[in-house]
Amino acid sequence: MLLQILANTPKWVFALFAALLWLGLNQLLTRRLGLSRITLLAVGMAAFSFYGTVSAFSAVPTALFAWMAGAVAVLLILFNRPVPAGTVYDATSRRFTVPGSAVPLALMMGIFFTKYAVGVALGMHLAQANDVSFALPVSALYGAFSGVFAARAARLWRLAMAQERQLLANPA
Numbered sequence: 001m002l003l004q005i006l007a008n009t010p011k012w013v014f015a016l017f018a019a020l021l022w023l024g025l026n027q028l029l030t031r032r033l034g035l036s037r038i039t040l041l042a043v044g045m046a047a048f049s050f051y052g053t054v055s056a057f058s059a060v061p062t063a064l065f066a067w068m069a070g071a072v073a074v075l076l077i078l079f080n081r082p083v084p085a086g087t088v089y090d091a092t093s094r095r096f097t098v099p100g101s102a103v104p105l106a107l108m109m110g111i112f113f114t115k116y117a118v119g120v121a122l123g124m125h126l127a128q129a130n131d132v133s134f135a136l137p138v139s140a141l142y143g144a145f146s147g148v149f150a151a152r153a154a155r156l157w158r159l160a161m162a163q164e165r166q167l168l169a170n171p172a
Contacts, residue, residue: 005120013116020112024105030086032095035160041104042153045111046071046146052115053139056122059130063139070143071150078151089160091167096156103148111145114138 050067057063086099118138121128128134 008123009116017112020108021105024108027104028100028102030097030099032097034095035157038096038098038153038156042149045108045149048115049111049142049146052111052118053142056115056118056129057135057139060132060135060139062132063135066136066139067143067146070140071147072143074144074147075151075154078148079154081151081155083155083159087156087159089156089163091160091163094160096160098156103152107145107148111142114141114145 053063053067084099084101086097088097089095090097121134
């Protein structure tokens with residue numbers, strides 16, 4: 001059955017998997033990033049997870065609320081945590097030095113495999129698309145993934161704004 005599922009998977013899905021894997025593996029390395037790139041990653045992954053909810057559960061209006069609840073709950077839980085050790089913001093160049101982490105890779109793979117598994121499940125049992133007991137937890141999970149990305153970006157934005165305020169208050 002697994003081979004049949006893989007054989008019927010469109011080729012673009014494998015390309016998307018490879019792109020997300022490459023992007024996630026790059027997150028394992030320490031890198032220098034601007035706020036726009038950090039924001040783009042968070043927005044892109046939130047859009048991907050939101051699309052997973054909308055494309056699978058458009059017949060369940062409360063699925064969008066579950067997505068939002070999952071995103072907001074995780075964002076609120078993680079927002080006040082400190083940025084990862086070794087994270088540095090240089091206010092003059094407006095760039096971060098961010099240590100490598102497996103968290104973005106795990107989140108990207110989580111969103112991808114959740115979307116893939118939901119696609120397979122709905123392909124085998126289309127009625128689940130209208131089943132609230134299936135749609136709501138999956139939508140909340142998609143939202144939770146988005147909340148983690150949003151919290152990571154928000155914490156970096158908070159650090160940047162604090163550094164910018166400090167630079168303005170104490171010009172060299």
